[in-house]
Amino acid sequence: MSRTIFHIDVNSAFLSWSAVKMVMEGKPDIRLVPSVVSGDPNDRRSIITAASIPAKKLGVKIAQPVSMALRTCPDLVIVRGDWEWYRQCSHGFIDICRSYSPVLQQFSIDECFIDMTGRCDGEDPVTVATRLKDEIKGRLGFTVNVGIGSNKLLAKMASDFEKPDKVHTLWSGEVPEKMWPLEVRDLLWVGKKTAERLTAYGIHTIGDLAAMPPGRLVRLVGPKFAAQLHENANGRDDSPVETEIPEAKSCSAERTFSEDLTDPKDIDRALFNVACIVAHRIRRDRFRASTVSMFIKYNDFSVAQKQCTLDQPTDVTAIILNEARRMLAEVWDGASPLRQVGLGVSKLTHDFYEQMSLFEDPRMEYYRDWDRKYDAEHGSVRYFRD
DNA sequence: TCTGGGGTCCTAGGACCC
DNA sequence: TCTGGGGTCCTAGGACCC
Numbered sequence: 001m002s003r004t005i006f007h008i009d010v011n012s013a014f015l016s017w018s019a020v021k022m023v024m025e026g027k028p029d030i031r032l033v034p035s036v037v038s039g040d041p042n043d044r045r046s047i048i049t050a051a052s053i054p055a056k057k058l059g060v061k062i063a064q065p066v067s068m069a070l071r072t073c074p075d076l077v078i079v080r081g082d083w084e085w086y087r088q089c090s091h092g093f094i095d096i097c098r099s100y101s102p103v104l105q106q107f108s109i110d111e112c113f114i115d116m117t118g119r120c121d122g123e124d125p126v127t128v129a130t131r132l133k134d135e136i137k138g139r140l141g142f143t144v145n146v147g148i149g150s151n152k153l154l155a156k157m158a159s160d161f162e163k164p165d166k167v168h169t170l171w172s173g174e175v176p177e178k179m180w181p182l183e184v185r186d187l188l189w190v191g192k193k194t195a196e197r198l199t200a201y202g203i204h205t206i207g208d209l210a211a212m213p214p215g216r217l218v219r220l221v222g223p224k225f226a227a228q229l230h231e232n233a234n235g236r237d238d239s240p241v242e243t244e245i246p247e248a249k250s251c252s253a254e255r256t257f258s259e260d261l262t263d264p265k266d267i268d269r270a271l272f273n274v275a276c277i278v279a280h281r282i283r284r285d286r287f288r289a290s291t292v293s294m295f296i297k298y299n300d301f302s303v304a305q306k307q308c309t310l311d312q313p314t315d316v317t318a319i320i321l322n323e324a325r326r327m328l329a330e331v332w333d334g335a336s337p338l339r340q341v342g343l344g345v346s347k348l349t350h351d352f353y354e355q356m357s358l359f360e361d362p363r364m365e366y367y368r369d370w371d372r373k374y375d376a377e378h379g380s381v382r383y384f385r386d
Numbered sequence: 387t388c389t390g391g392g393g394t395c396c397t398a399g400g401a402c403c404c
Numbered sequence: 405t406c407t408g409g410g411g412t413c414c415t416a417g418g419a420c421c422c
Contacts, residue, residue: 068387
C-alpha cells in the first residue's frame with residue numbers, strides 16, 4: 001500500500017519567526033540581509049542558533065561561535081531568541097498543518113510530518129502541498145518547505161532540497177535520480193562520524209551505500225544501524241506517522257560557564273542551580289526519577305559522567321542534588337578547570353505510590369516544603385512539547 | 387574562532403541469578 | 405572441581421537529531 005507523506009519544515013525557523021515579529025513592529029526584514037539568532041553576543045561562548053540565507057551564503061554556519069561568524073561577516077545583524085514568541089509561531093504552523101491531516105507527528109519545534117494518504121481528493125499532492133505552504137505564508141508571514149514522499153524518510157529528505165518556500169517530491173521511483181547522487185552525509189542519521197567511516201571505506205554517495213550488501217556494513221556501524229542504513233539508502237522506511245506524543249524518558253539541564261571554573265564553591269552553585277531546574281521540571285510534569293546522572297566537561301572538551309540508581313523514585317531537589325554532589329566528588333579532582341556542569345534524571349515514572357519507610361529521613365518534610373516554595377516562585381514555565 | 391542546550395537510541399562489559 | 409548458557413539490570417560511552 002503506497003503512502004503519501006508530507007514533511008513540513010520552517011525555513012530558518014527562529015530567524016524567520018524573529019523577522020515576522022520585527023516586521024510587524026515596523027522594523028526592516030532581517031531575512032533579506034545577513035543576520036543570525038544567537039545567545040548573548042557579548043558572551044564569547046555564544047553560538048549561532050539560526051542564520052538567514054544571505055548569512056549562510058557568506059559562510060555563516062549553524063552552531064558556529066558568534067565571534068567566528070562576526071569575523072567572516074562583520075556587518076552581521078544579531079538578534080536574541082524570543083522563546084515565547086517561537087512557541088506561538090510553532091503552534092500556529094502546526095495547527096494549519098493539522099487542518100490538512102489529523103495524522104500529524106511533530107518532529108521538533110519547526111518540523112512535522114502529516115500522512116496525506118487518501119486525503120488529496122484526486123488532486124496532485126504537489127498542488128495540495130503548494131496550497132499548504134502558501135496558506136502558512138499568507139496567514140503567518142513565514143515560509144516553509146514541503147517535502148512529499150512515499151514515506152517519512154523520503155519526505156524529510158525532499159524538504160531539504162532547494163530552499164526556501166519550495167515544494168519537492170521524492171517518490172520511491174525517483175530515488176535513483178534524486179537521492180543516490182547525494183553525498184552519504186546527506187542521508188538522515190548519517191552524521192559526521194558515520195560519514196567519515198563510510199567514506200574511508202569507499203562509500204561516498206547514498207547510491208554507493210544503497211549498493212553495499214548490509215553484511216559488509218555491520219563491521220563499520222554495528223548490526224542494527226547497518227540494516228537501517230541499507231534500507232534508508234534504498235529509500236525504504238515503513239515507520240508510521242506517530243500521532244501520540246511520547247512520554248519523556250529523561251530530563252536534564254546543563255550550564256556552560258563564560259570562563260572555566262576551578263573553585264568548588266562555584267561548581268557547587270552551578271550544580272545546585274541545574275538540580276533546582278531539573279527537579280522543578282519533573283515535578284511540573286508529575287514525574288519521579290529513579291536514576292540521577294551528573295556530567296562535567298573539562299576545558300579540553302573531554303567529558304566525564306557518573307550515574308546512579310536510587311532505592312525509590314524521587315522528585316525532591318535535595319535528594320537529587322546530594323547524589324549529584326557525591327558523584328561530582330568521585331569524578332572531579334577539585335582542581336581541573338571545568339567549562340560545563342550538567343545534571344540529568346531518567347527512569348521516569350508517574351508512580352506516586354508512597355513507599356512509607358520507618359526510616360524516612362526526618363528532614364524530608366523540610367525538603368518538600370522548600371520545593372513547594374521554589375515551585376510557587378518559579379511558576380510553571382511551559383516548554384515546547386507541552 | 388573556539389565551539390549551547392536538550393533530547394533519543396544503541397552497544398559493550400560486568401554483576402548477578404537461574 | 406570445573407563447566408555451560410540465558411536473561412536482566414546497571415553503568416559508561418558514543419552516535420544522532422533539532
